[in-house]
Amino acid sequence: MAGKEVVLSVQDLSITYLTRRGRLQAVSHASFDLHRGETLALIGESGCGKSTLNFGLMRLLPKNANTDTGKIVYTDQAGQKIDVLALNTRALRKFRWSECAMVFQGAQNSLNPVIHVRDMIYDTAKAHGLNNRGEVRERALELFRKVRLDPERVFNSYPHELSGGMRQRVLIALGLLLNPQVVIFDEPTTALDILTQRSILNVLRDLKEELGFSSIFISHDLAVAAEIADTVATMYAGEIVEMGPVNDIFYEPRHAYTLGLMEASPRLSVGREELDGIPGSPPDLVEPPTGCKFHIRCPFAIETCKTTPPPLEQASMGHIVACYKSSEVLEKGKELRSISSTARVARLS
């Protein structure tokens, strides 16, 4: 994706929550660039900070959260650079949804249960200065058709009258209503059935081709990321530990955690396979471990890992990783891959 212009640039973003037990470092020093038309997938387990990161991008964090350091620079349609963290309330309201929209997980609760879908559409349009209801309606109906909904019926119904998949589509249509440049998808298919997930994924792929927006795609499901992403970033304990083109990440992972995730994901197309979980559980972010936060669970860990956090380094073209043992991890991955999948030897645990 290099070469295309950067739409959204995040530099050194750190977010903490104030909790009863102390400061919780949800995101620490996250940096990435999102290019025009690119899909960036953030993968990682629950509590790794991927949702917080995205809420931070739209400045939707709850009151007890604080953006400590960092810069979010957005380039709008006219080529103007906007510092999102410096926007005042009014400008922020304009920025949200017309420049950067978000499709949330859990479609059940994302729509106001007591008002019609059409009113939610009109509300959104009105908040951004579109007062011509006829035009808004036309645009919404067109989007509903694009996400394969029965436009008239859905437009006039209450959220509870729609199924989960339909609600998710309504949310996607709502997200695209103002033609934003960036759309953040926060686990859009998680609570859905397989066939519904498939049709949503297809809809997303078609829409992206047609409308050309950039998107950030949050998922804990590697398979969904593999399908939809151009670039993949792995997050662990609030840090982006590895980022690169989708094929690099999936076929040549260089971080022990990424490799662990790959090794823990079953695949349908290979026959019998030996998989391995990652031992232990994610760290407590109020008192994070020193050094590399993954070292406690890492089979490659050496003494340095326990004391000094590894820096993010360029490993190959567009592929960065924060791991001292990245070459060993790469070798190990290749080795595991080269063994035919039916005869994979279980590693000693």
Added chain:
Amino acid sequence: MTTQQPLIELRHVHRHFKKGRTDIPVLQDINLAVHSGEILCLVGESGCGKTTTGKIMVGLLAESSGEVLYEGQPIHGRGRKEKSEYRRSLQIVHQDPFASLNPSHTIGQILGYPLKRHHLVSNRAELRRRIWELLTLVDLTPPGDIVNKYPHQLSGGQRQRVSIARALSVNPHLIVADEAVSMVDVSIRISLLKTLQSLRDRFGIAVVFITHDLALAKYFAWEGRVAVMYLGRVVEIGSTPEIIGSPSHPYTKALISAIPEADPIVTRRKETLPLRSDDIPSLVNIPAGCAFHPRCPFFVPGMCDQEVPVLEPLNGFGQEVACIPLTQGMGLSIRESNAAS
């Protein structure tokens, strides 16, 4: 395997729930048998009745009609003691690790109650030795760190392990794992499943694994069988490699073709089976004939929408499928005229 007495068998089991004045048929004509030491996966989308089937198997729900046999004997009309034994030999591990353990008891208490109640230990020393053993069995080591904790002090994966240990405490013959790993993080799932597998290997416990994730089912039940359910019926059943490798029923085909894979090249080359409709019909209003026919790309008018298909053997390998065109040897062909409405 078929000559042996099945551990538990469901025969023509129906189940409906009442909601207001309408009856919702959640299960219709389920025929399933689980042999001891076997792994059976129940796969399907939400609302297909897989959890209800699991609950009926362990006796947490009663069937509305039909028969449930345990070791060849009907489960009803047993004596008190026999009933208790049958009860105990069938255990369940629930989906939600945050709801499956009573928040007001310590782990030691949770594991201790069934041991004491059923006199599985004779004194306190034995009780504690057994608790220690159980915790070690499910890889919660060292046990001393866990036993005096409350559930809220454990992580989701640890809680699921405690759930498994609790089920193990009464020496069951069968464990129903109802989406037992779906709420647990990816990195922890596999080790939990490995624990379950090792218990099966060690004690010959049969496992009924309920999941919506076919890839996980494939990994876990490679040596077992998979039953695919749709809207309250089993539409296809067979050994795992058969079902995953060469699915027969249009619904299974659709499912398998729809699943994305953690492999960018493979998943982007995958061809999905286009359905005629994306909407799952509601249970209150199940379509006539084959329940899948309004979505099925191979739908044969005048046949699929008239008669309810029954599970019938397809080949010599024990694969059974409920699809009229298939079982009548007609084969499947996509009809252009029925393209998506």
Added chain:
Amino acid sequence: MGFLIAVATIPGLIIGILCGLVPLGIGLRYQQLSWGIVGLVLCALAGFSFSLIGGFILLVLTTAVVISYAFVDREDPFTSRASIEAVNFEESQLEFLMRQMAALGRTIRQSVRALIRNKAGFLGFLGILFFVGISVFGPLFVEYDGDTHVERLQPGARTLFQKPSSEFILGLDWKGRDIFSHMVHGGQNLIITSIEAGLIATLVAVVVGAMAAMIGGVVDQILSAIANFILTIPQFPLLLVLASILSFSNRFYLALLFAALSWPALMRAVRAQVLSLRERDYVQAAVALDLGLPHIIIREVLPNLMSYIVVNMIFSIRSAMYYIVGLVFLGLVPLEEPDWGVMIYVGRQQGAIFNSDGASMILSPVIAIALFQLSLILFTRSLEEVFNPRLRSGL
């Protein structure tokens, strides 16, 4: 039930001190002298105020706390990191008892900490303690002033009412009696009757509600119908009529009557709670493990209802007090001095409202009742934290 809470007695003190020797002994044995002394004092005080029963309960609690400080899990084989063969699981009866007591003591310590952590709740707790303390210990130090005192008439005054002064800190009532002494002596009956009423109402509600939810079917329908029916009739008017039918020679009947009218609301809530708890996974697991209905109700369902029940019990104590004072105030209950409610009633009859000298006779009990009820409400705030192990441990 009234006899459970007796007034402070000397035999009670002796019982308390004897009981207190146990924690003191244990404290000495394990070099935790300070905690042993705290235990002794607490036991003595409890025995003093509540005689045998209070003394015994506090004996168990303080001993547990002392042991939990002394014991610190030393003997628990589970804390050993050795392999299963190397661990000795045998233990004597005494060791087992000590371990159980230590666990209990830890829970108490955590609960106390949780109670103190919530400021509003702790304030309420102190308030309750204050009023109960005054009602229990006050009569020992303040003599009841029950006679008419014409000699206290101030020159020029038309009534015996007097404003608060240094001699009589709350002033004098219409018969020239010391209001302070009435305040000290007059709370006991009211508080006890309210607590009784609240306890009975809660007990009935919990038993009936749990029954309706667990049995279901026709029983459920009948019980719910009865509850709904009682809820339809306006409570206070009904109480008005019932109060004139029954004569309350004994305050206990008043408590019973109140309980009879107030259980339905709580019963419906308990029923709903039990219904939802019954579907929880861990209850289902207990069914699958065949642990039996008594175990399921007592061990699985009730502990998770406890905070809910206790909070509601406090609410019903509060409304019982409201209704009792209301009935007394309207003159529908035989008047028995000394009593806060009677003071309001008589004060109003004797024109204390329009006499600025006499305001204290009504204001004092009114403020006391207000503060006591406020304390009850505040106290409920920390109960959730005390009963929920998750909140208790301070997460």
Added chain:
Amino acid sequence: MGVIPFRRTDQPVSQPSLWSLSKKLLRAVYRSYIFRVTVQGILTLWVVTTCTFYMIRKMPNNPIEVKIDEFQTKQNLTYEEARSKVAGLFDYDPDAPFIEQYTDYMGNLVQGDLGRSITTGRTPVSQQIAKYLPWTLFAVGLGLLISFVIGMIVGAAMAYWRGTVFDNVMTAFASISYGIPDFVIAFMILLIGGIQLELFQVGDYIGSVDPEIKAGLNPEYIRSLLQHVLLPVTTYVLASVGGWMLTMKSSTISTLGEDYITVAHARGLSQRRILFGYVGRNAMLPLMTRLAISVGFVLSGSIIIEYIFIYPGLGKYLFEMTGKRDYTTIQGIFLVTSAAVVISNILADLLYGVLDPRVRVGSK
């Protein structure tokens, strides 16, 4: 094979006969929500009436005895003299069999007749109720309205600015208001405001209206009306506003945590639109039911408050009539107040259905 029967659309449609139509109509009526709750409500009221009928007559003394007593003490008459005087006053026969009294009463009730008051010169009970009811409705209704509105606004504001000084102060106030019984507040107003601080003349504020002012729509009368209702209303408001505030606060807090509120923020909606259209409306839902139920209890008013302020409402009247053992009047008041509870419960359900599209009771 146990196939669930379903209706095929191609089935021949038979001509509907009049009989089948009416049968359908009947079934529809039976199934309709309104019909069922109405029947339930009437049944409840019947049971309430029967029970209270029995209980009231079980009260010690009867109206005649009470009156005789009164004459004896007031006019220093002997029992016989008093008795003969009283006998002419009442047309109530205390010796009539209970069942007879009951059937008589129920017979009249079915025709909509609440009977005649025993002790107040045979005035119809309905007239008596009509005379006192408006006062209670006015005072309690006004109090409820004010406290509900204030509670909504302040409660929402507390949730919105939670953790601030405003929230803490208001929460403390709400706890006090919620924790203190209403009669305590009434006494505090009277004693501290009226007597100790002498802010107002107590006599001017209790009772109904100044007797010398003519009733009517003249400004003086209205002023007097408001003046006398001021203290009871203030009491009601102070005693109940805390409850509304706390409920609204917790309801708003849980609504604020909902995903759709975050989404609304993400959509760039204006604060006002979010506050009223998204937070307010959803947070108020659970409170509307409670409001409707409280409306039901308006009629029974607050006996104690009306008694303290000598306010001529239904509650105080009921109290007086209980003392006089005026059976029919007590009975009538009970019936009316219970009916109000029943009706408002039904209204609460219907209202909820209207406000929340997820629960449309009527359409089920």
